[in-house]
Amino acid sequence: MPKKKDIWKHVIQIIRTNYDPAHVDPWFFHTQLKALDQNQGVIQVPNRFVAIWLKERFLEAIQSAIYKICGYRPDICFTYASNSISPKIPLPSSLPPVFQSPFNQKYTFETFIPDNKNRFAYASALTFAESCGQQFNPLFIFGPLTVGKTHLLHAVGNRISQNNPSLKVGYISSKKFISHLSSAAKSQDEIERLRSQFISLDLFILDDIQHLTDYPIVQTELLSICDHFLAHKKPLLFAANRSPASMDNLNRNLASRLGAGILAEIPALDHQTKLMILERRAADQVGPLADDVLFYLTTLTDDLSTLLNILDCVSQLNRENRQPIELTDIKRVTKHLTSDTLTIAQIQGVVAEHFGVSPSELASDKREKRICYPRHVAIYLCKELLGLSLKEIAKGFGKKNHSSMLYAIRSIENKIRNDRNLQEHIKRLRDALI
Missing domain, CATH: 3.30.300.180 (DnaA, N-terminal domain)
Structure with a gap:
């Protein structure tokens, strides 16, 4: 053997x-x-x-x-040697190496764009930063990807670091938190040394906590850290894609600690909010963009990070050409994001060109006949050619209420039976799209 x-x-x-x-x-x-x-x-x-x-x-x-x-x-x-005694690990006097230079200086409260949906989270984060977590503790921000959670965490870190330069403020993602614990696991001394780095902080910020649900022992370590911070009235700031109560396999005691302060939700970004963010970023980088360019960008993806990266590419293009950015430039930059599959944006573009309006006007709240009529045609074609639900079509037109989509479709269905001009419009548009 x-x-x-x-x-x-x-x-x-x-x-x-x-x-x-x-x-x-x-x-x-x-x-x-x-x-x-x-x-x-x-x-x-x-x-x-x-x-x-x-x-x-x-x-x-x-x-x-x-x-x-x-x-x-x-x-x-x-x-294992249960009776082994680890030497006392001295607490670091400066910011531990795990947390060196943790904050993105672009992520501040001034560069965050508050709206009706994210205003509570924004106000909570600002209050938390200005009071250094003394009004409530902890603050837990949650919501889907790319809605600004990490931006607010960095904004808090930047503001507290500016107001209180002597404080040790540490930010870390949950994946790095798990990785550091894994690396330290080879000896009890390393575990104690890492733990001392965390508890030496004056403010602990942990991002994407949902990744800890598969690691019970890491949750136990975080619970120990939370208990230390709360007992010493030191602030804690967390973010995740859902609330603690909604996380499966999360330690009950840990969930209780995470939800003991303020829970601030940021819902998914709507069309108007994405448009506002793009407009502000574009104004800072390349100057005002045409409405059709901005509208096209918002239809490409729901991922705000991807959209902002596209703007970075556009900014580089602007510096090279020194010419105003046009829709053809954007389409060239974003070619990798599009496919041969027909999309709402393509239908809007073809219909807008056919009727002499802009795609952004089709998605606006304007009610002039010259806009309402082509808007109804575009909505009708989206239903006919794409087979999407009313909710999906409404989202593509920046609308919250899909009942207006149903009204537009029925309006065209009723008119097309006897209106030869409308029949001709629909035929030409179908030929252009298919």
Whole structure:
């Protein structure tokens, strides 16, 4: 029978083929197979933290690997020196390396665009920053991707750092939080040293907490950090894609701590808010953009980060050509985002050109006949050619109420039976689009 050392080496090799080695190596570093028979395998690990992690994340993988090598599947237990005493780790006197230069200077309260939907989150973050978390604690901001959560976290960090330069303010994403704990898991000393870095902060900011739901032991560490901060009345700031109560597999005690202060939701951005953000960013980078250019951009994607990256590309194009940005320039820059599939934006563009109006007017609230008529035609064609729901069409036209979409479709359906001019318009537009 192979030696235990060789068996364990083979076990780790098998696990590394089924998992990302970067997620395996930190946890199996300094582990040994101390005993093995058909009934039980005993694995020695550096500390309790690693024992819990391996049991929660890799127990089945270890048993399967042993079965593949030895032909039996034993129970697994972990052993570590429970009576070892770690030396006292001094608290760092300056900002720990984990948090050096954490804040994006472009993300400030001045560059954030508040509207009716995000105003509560904006006001809560501003109050939290100005009071340094003394009016309420913690602040938990949640909402879907690219609505400005991270912007507000950085804005708070920047404002508090400006108002209180002596404070140690730390920001970290949950993925880096998990990574640092994984790297420190090889020894209890490293765990204690990392923990001391977190609790030495005057303000702790953790982004994208939803990623912790698959890591119970990391949640336990965060709970310990939260208890320390709350006991010492030090501010905590969090963000996630949903509220603590909505997260599956989140430690109940941790969820209670996260929701103990203010919960501020930022809903998905609507058409008008995206337009406002693009207008302001464009004004700062390339000057005012034409309405048809701005409208086209907002129809490309719901991802605000992608739209802002497009503006960065457009800004570079503007510096090179020193000419006003036109729609053809935008389409060239955004070619990778479009496909041969017909879209609402394409229908709007063709209909707008046919009737001599702009695409942005089709999505506006203007009620002049010269705009309402082509708008109804465009909505009708979206339903006929794309087969979209009324809600999806309404979103493409920047509308909240899809009942107006139904009215437009029925209006065209009623008129087209006897109106030869309308029949001709629809035929020409279909030919241009299909």
